[in-house]
Amino acid sequence: MNSLEIPEKCGVMLLPDTVLFPHGGMPLHIFEPRYRKMLEEALEGDCMFCVGNLLGDDSHDPERGAAPVGTIGLIRASRESEEGTSNLLLHGIFRVYFEEWHDEKPYPYASIRPVLDTTLPAHEEKESLDRLRRAINRALSSFPSEVNEQMNATLDKAGDSATCSDAVAQQFIHDPNDRQRLLETPEVRKRIDFLVRFLEKAGQ
Secondary structure (H helix, E strand, C coil): CCCCCCCCEEEEEEEECCCCCCCCEEEEEECCHHHHHHHHHHHHCCCEEEEEEECCCCCCCHHHHECCEEEEEEEEEEEECCCCCEEEEEEEEEEEEEEEEECCCCCCEEEEEECCCECCCHHHHHHHHHHHHHHHHHHCCCCCHHHHHHHHHHHHHHCCHHHHHHHHHHHHCCCHHHHHHHHCCCEHHHHHHHHHHHHHHHCC
16 A cells, blocks of 8 residues: 555545545445545545545534544445445555645535654564454454454455554544544554553453
C-alpha cells in the first residue's frame, strides 16, 4: 500500500458513528446524488475517496461536523444498479488529517495529509505483538477454535504491530468514540495498550 500515491485533495463520505481503519474493509451503499457523483469521479480517477466520522448532524458543513481524522480508501469492487445506486467495497489505506474543506465539488471535498504511525523500537515490536496475541487468545477462549485461528492468521498476514493494531481495532472495537480515538492515535504503543486493556476486560 505504501507505493500508492495519495492525492492532495479527495472526496469524503461523511457518515455518523462510522470509522474505517487502515487495512480494514467497509461495504458501502451509495445512493445520495452527491456521493454518486463522488464515486463516478473517483472511478474515473485514482479509485480513492475518504470516509470521515460525522460528529454533528449536518454533513453539508464538514468544517464543523466532521472529525479531524479519517481514512482514505481504495475502491476494491463497485457494482452499479439500474437505478444508479452502487454497492462497493472500500479498503482502508492511510489515516488522513482533513486540513481544509473546499466547496468546489457538490460533495464534501478536502485537502488531506497522511498521518504516519510512530514505529516501535525493535526490542518492543515482538513484545507488543506477543501481548496482543495473548490478549486475543484469552478474549476468544470461549469461542470455537476456528475463530481464534482465523484471527491469528489475520495477524500473521498483517505482520507489524501498527498494522496488527488496526486489524484488531477493526474487528473488536465497536464503540464509535473508541474507534475514532484509536484512529486519531498515531502512537502504536498507545494503540496496543488500549487494545490489550479492552481485550483483557472482554475476556474476564
